[in-house]
């Protein structure tokens with residue numbers, strides 16, 4: 410089953426908040442339902458957000474363009490599209506997908522849906538090629554065999570529209586080549602995308618993996634248990650800075666210190682050439698309860714204040730390579746700066 414699909418006028422997906430213990434199918438028929446699913450991370454992951462955004466515009470077009478007054482209908486559809494694009498600010502893909510679909514609005518609801526379906530098919534192709542390219546890069550960077558890989562958050566099929574992830578897709582590609590000893594899965598607090606989603610995907614695929622608390626990553630690198638860190642991205646700026654799940658920057662600093670390659674895997678739709686560097690990226694700040702609680706169970710006093718940035722920004726100089734379906738962006742600084750310790 411695809412992670413995201415379109416059936417009978419609805420976005421059909423799996424509710425990622427219920428995983429790994431329940432596999433609940435979501436059928437989203439309105440823009441408001443879709444915004445709710447995006448905000449609560451039932452639908453999540455940069456490429457998946459792009460396709461969901463495009464399908465959301467298709468829903469808005471079908472809802473409003475049937476009105477007699479076409480200009481009024483288009484204005485209403487555009488207003489819905491803006492609410493969708495603003496649902497989560499950091500992943501560039503969401504607004505990208507909305508804008509791609511909006512470009513077809515003047516040709517009517519069927520044209521908007523056709524655009525969204527095309528983007529969904531392209532998402533599969535782009536992500537698959539990026540994972541093959543990334544596997545080739547990792548093989549070239551890491552002489553030891555088999556590979557011990559560390560990943561953060563979830564950049565698997567669940568983070569895309571289709572059957573293959575980005576960073577985790579590269580892990581799957583390497584495993585298919587018989588090159589993976591095991592994968593260290595950062596649990597990824599506060600919402601535990603690693604423990605709940607990446608472990609679920611790797612378990613279903615029979616790929617050896619070990620769950621780890623986020624704070625163990627640096628010491629696992631110091632023990633020589635990591636050959637390469639491979640992660641996804643939510644926005645890559647023109648100079649190669651990378652916004653990704655909170656904790657990625659710390660991984661990059663530790664990896665650089667230990668001379669371990671840091672590879673980012675993403676489709677070109679995650680690259681934002683309009684933004685010159687990472688300082689300009691809006692980092693989503695989420696509800697403090699996500700930190701005060703573990704999946705809804707309080708662990709801190711109710712009055713405790715908390716930081717909860719959903720992402721951080723890793724400077725290009727700490728990223729060995731950003732790999733897409735179309736190119737490999739290498740940082741000379743990252744290569745020069747890495748001396749094994």
Ligand SMILES: CSC[C@H]1O[C@H](OP(=O)(O)O)[C@H](O)[C@@H]1O
Pocket residue numbers: 450453454455456561562563564565568569574575576602640641642643653654655719
């Ligand atoms: C393949 S992009 C996945 C990317 O998105 C995740 O964020 P979230 O779970 O909040 O949508 C995380 O940053 C992943 O690396």
